[in-house]
Amino acid sequence: MRAPASVAPALLEVKGLRKHFPVTEGILARRTVGEVKAVDGIDFTLRRGETLGLVGESGCGKTTTGRCILLLERPTAGEIVYDGVDLATLKHKELLAMRRRIQVIFQDPYSSLNPRMKVGDIIAEPIKVHAIERDAARRGARVRELLATCGLDPNFADRYPHEMSGGQRQRVGIARALALDPEFIICDEAVSALDVSIQAQIVNLLEHLRERFGLTYLFIAHDLSVVRHLCQRVAVMYLGRIVELADCDELFDNPLHPYTRALLDAVPVPDPTIEAGRSFRPVKGEVPSPINPPPGCVFHPRCPIAVDTCSRMRPELREVRPGHWVACSEVH
Amino acid sequence: MPPLLTVEDLHTEFRTGAGIVRAVDGISYAVEQGETVAIVGESGSGKSVGALSILRLIPDPPGRITRGAVRFLGRDLMQLSDEQMREVRGGDIGMVFQEPMTSLNPVLTIGRQITETLEQHRRADRAAAHRRAVELLGLVGIADPLRRLKQYPHQLSGGMRQRVMIAIALACDPKLIIADEPTTALDVTIQAQILELMNGLTRRLNVALVIITHNLGVVARYAKRVNVMYAGRIVESGPAGAIYHDPRHPYTIALLRSVPRLDRPRRARLDPVDGQPPDLTRLDQGCAFRARCRFAVDACAQTRPPLAPVSGTVGHLSACLRSHEIAAASGAVA
Numbered sequence A: 001m002r003a004p005a006s007v008a009p010a011l012l013e014v015k016g017l018r019k020h021f022p023v024t025e026g027i028l029a030r031r032t033v034g035e036v037k038a039v040d041g042i043d044f045t046l047r048r049g050e051t052l053g054l055v056g057e058s059g060c061g062k063t064t065t066g067r068c069i070l071l072l073e074r075p076t077a078g079e080i081v082y083d084g085v086d087l088a089t090l091k092h093k094e095l096l097a098m099r100r101r102i103q104v105i106f107q108d109p110y111s112s113l114n115p116r117m118k119v120g121d122i123i124a125e126p127i128k129v130h131a132i133e134r135d136a137a138r139r140g141a142r143v144r145e146l147l148a149t150c151g152l153d154p155n156f157a158d159r160y161p162h163e164m165s166g167g168q169r170q171r172v173g174i175a176r177a178l179a180l181d182p183e184f185i186i187c188d189e190a191v192s193a194l195d196v197s198i199q200a201q202i203v204n205l206l207e208h209l210r211e212r213f214g215l216t217y218l219f220i221a222h223d224l225s226v227v228r229h230l231c232q233r234v235a236v237m238y239l240g241r242i243v244e245l246a247d248c249d250e251l252f253d254n255p256l257h258p259y260t261r262a263l264l265d266a267v268p269v270p271d272p273t274i275e276a277g278r279s280f281r282p283v284k285g286e287v288p289s290p291i292n293p294p295p296g297c298v299f300h301p302r303c304p305i306a307v308d309t310c311s312r313m314r315p316e317l318r319e320v321r322p323g324h325w326v327a328c329s330e331v332h
Numbered sequence B: 001m002p003p004l005l006t007v008e009d010l011h012t013e014f015r016t017g018a019g020i021v022r023a024v025d026g027i028s029y030a031v032e033q034g035e036t037v038a039i040v041g042e043s044g045s046g047k048s049v050g051a052l053s054i055l056r057l058i059p060d061p062p063g064r065i066t067r068g069a070v071r072f073l074g075r076d077l078m079q080l081s082d083e084q085m086r087e088v089r090g091g092d093i094g095m096v097f098q099e100p101m102t103s104l105n106p107v108l109t110i111g112r113q114i115t116e117t118l119e120q121h122r123r124a125d126r127a128a129a130h131r132r133a134v135e136l137l138g139l140v141g142i143a144d145p146l147r148r149l150k151q152y153p154h155q156l157s158g159g160m161r162q163r164v165m166i167a168i169a170l171a172c173d174p175k176l177i178i179a180d181e182p183t184t185a186l187d188v189t190i191q192a193q194i195l196e197l198m199n200g201l202t203r204r205l206n207v208a209l210v211i212i213t214h215n216l217g218v219v220a221r222y223a224k225r226v227n228v229m230y231a232g233r234i235v236e237s238g239p240a241g242a243i244y245h246d247p248r249h250p251y252t253i254a255l256l257r258s259v260p261r262l263d264r265p266r267r268a269r270l271d272p273v274d275g276q277p278p279d280l281t282r283l284d285q286g287c288a289f290r291a292r293c294r295f296a297v298d299a300c301a302q303t304r305p306p307l308a309p310v311s312g313t314v315g316h317l318s319a320c321l322r323s324h325e326i327a328a329a330s331g332a333v334a
Helices: A062-069 A092-101 A119-129 A136-149 A154-158 A166-178 A196-213 A224-230 A248-253 A258-266 A272-277 B047-054 B082-088 B110-122 B126-139 B145-149 B158-170 B188-204 B216-222 B240-245 B250-258 B326-332
Strands: A010-025 A031-047 A051-055 A077-082 A102-105 A184-188 A216-221 A233-238 A241-247 A318-321 A324-326 B005-016 B019-031 B036-040 B063-072 B093-096 B176-180 B208-213 B225-230 B233-239
Touching: A010 A062, A010 A216, A031 A062, A031 A077, A031 A216, A031 A233, A031 A241, A051 A062, A051 A224, A062 A077, A062 A184, A062 A216, A092 A102, A102 A166, A119 A136, A119 A154, A119 A166, A136 A154, A136 A166, A166 A196, A196 A224, A196 B250, A216 A224, A224 A248, A233 A248, A233 A258, A241 A248, A241 A258, A258 B188, A272 B216, A272 B240, B005 B047, B019 B047, B019 B063, B019 B225, B019 B233, B036 B047, B036 B216, B047 B063, B047 B176, B047 B208, B093 B158, B110 B126, B110 B145, B110 B158, B126 B145, B126 B158, B158 B176, B158 B188, B176 B188, B188 B208, B188 B216, B208 B216, B216 B240, B225 B240, B225 B250, B233 B240, B233 B250
Parallel strands: A051 A216, A051 A233, A102 A184, A184 A216, B036 B208, B036 B225, B093 B176, B176 B208
Antiparallel strands: A010 A031, A010 A077, A233 A241, A241 A324, A318 A324, B005 B019, B005 B063, B225 B233
16 A cells, blocks of 8 residues: 655645534534634645644644544545545545554643553553554563653553653653554644653653654644754644744744744743843734634734735735745735 | 741641652742742642642641741731631732633622622722722723623633733732742733733732743743742742853753753754652652752762852852852853
8 A cells, every 4th residue: 555665755645624613502403503613724745754843822723633634533625645545535444554554642641541551551552452463471572662662661561650750651652652663643742741851851752763763743732942843844823724834944943924923922932131132022812713713814813914905815825935835915 | 128028938748648748848938029039840849839838728638838937018927817818818919820710710700700809808899899890901901891891701711811810819909919820721822911911010010929830931031030949949049040041950950951942053852851750758858859960979868958049149049069069060051
């Protein structure tokens, strides 16, 4: 099924992806009164071995995008092509095989691990489900190897999640994601819940694993400094749409979309001297409801450079310089 | 003039199944009138428990404030009756917590929650309280206050709810506001709005602010003085400039080095703090950070060093045996 490597196609192509959730009313006779446009037409590609950051604030659709790729949500429209195969066309058995190749690491290491299972069983579960290793002893050996790979004492296999710290639990979550030798991992806010000193440990582990196993990551996060550190390319989402997409250094050194600029401005840097010299005005207003998004450019009610036409025309994502895409009519 | 708030040798412990946790293990600091002081630390460092102890909001059992004094406007808050303490909370000391949805009452309108404070603390009559509530919502930047006052917390966004919390905290013209992770649950752009609002209002109204946070950037932007906590103690304290540019405790140094920064070129690898945070039920007589410390020596196992002045900046204290030696080593941070 895998395309020959010589062609070197994109590993993942997302085309025109939409995911709308119905808003219902009534208890007995449920009727749909509207829809939440969680993801409203996004396109991006991910090359093998690349880490793409997907950033934005709550409700921008970044997590829903990840869930669509994981086949945990059925897209309303659009295509997700993974390694040349449209995921929507897969039948049960092929789907199972595909799921082995795409894994996920969740945000909260407290709620994403079953508290009644031992760490060893948590990590062994995907190996069992996919019937990769039927021999219990060999499965145990694999679990110990995975724990060591993730920087944990192999004896942790006999512990329960509550006996571990947040950082250690997140390492268990990573070991579980690696259990099936995936090639692509979606990290959904994988370091957001961790303390600063532990966050850096996990970021380093993710980088180490990427190099060792040639992994491709979709790194979903709201922390821009972590995204800048870890990603090669970054897509900024706002209200279900991608507003800017560029190589990491280009995006951070030369942000073009007013929303990206506002996001970067909002992040205080840990240096009182720099902060004292920064003139700073936070962007006005709040993110509008995705049930009834503003017409035209969804950012126009908050935008400092909006003009009349912004409330009427939805700007398409266009390439303003090589590899740098922006959805804003006022950026040239 | 004495400081507005003086915390002296405050101890708070929790009895748990695993043993006694000394969540706050002897902290002392002062806050001057109108000043912004940050308490920085990670989960379990005691920063929130320390703040709640000042307000005597520690659930007992399992918690207990075992020792210490909190001097505020000439009185020791630890000696007040429960009745007197209720007068202080929400009166001269306002509070803003992390999760506005859980700290607001879901079945009362926004208006009622503000006027209740005014009626309780300032014996305001209904009409006066209502006028003041309208004024307060305007102050915290909520448009259309008359409509908002009739709404319930669930009808507001997270940022809007936190604005309401700030309005309630300011209602009785407090001298001090204690804000415990006030923006941690909010998105970046809303966080920036709320912090700017709090900073602007506290300056304009000359209200002192104790802000508890784990975010080193927020501290750098807003705080004049900083207390860094680790395992229940303040390990470094001083003016913000000194803490960031000349840190003298290995934990502060490690913390500043571990964060990726937007104002610096990208690094190949982050420089994390090794190891895990300590188990607070199993602390010994030595320094709690020594297992993770790159400067640790044998002597560190013998005592937990007290906060002591470091040369250079007035009011800069560090609780490390080697704080004088590590000055040069920390140069790379600044």
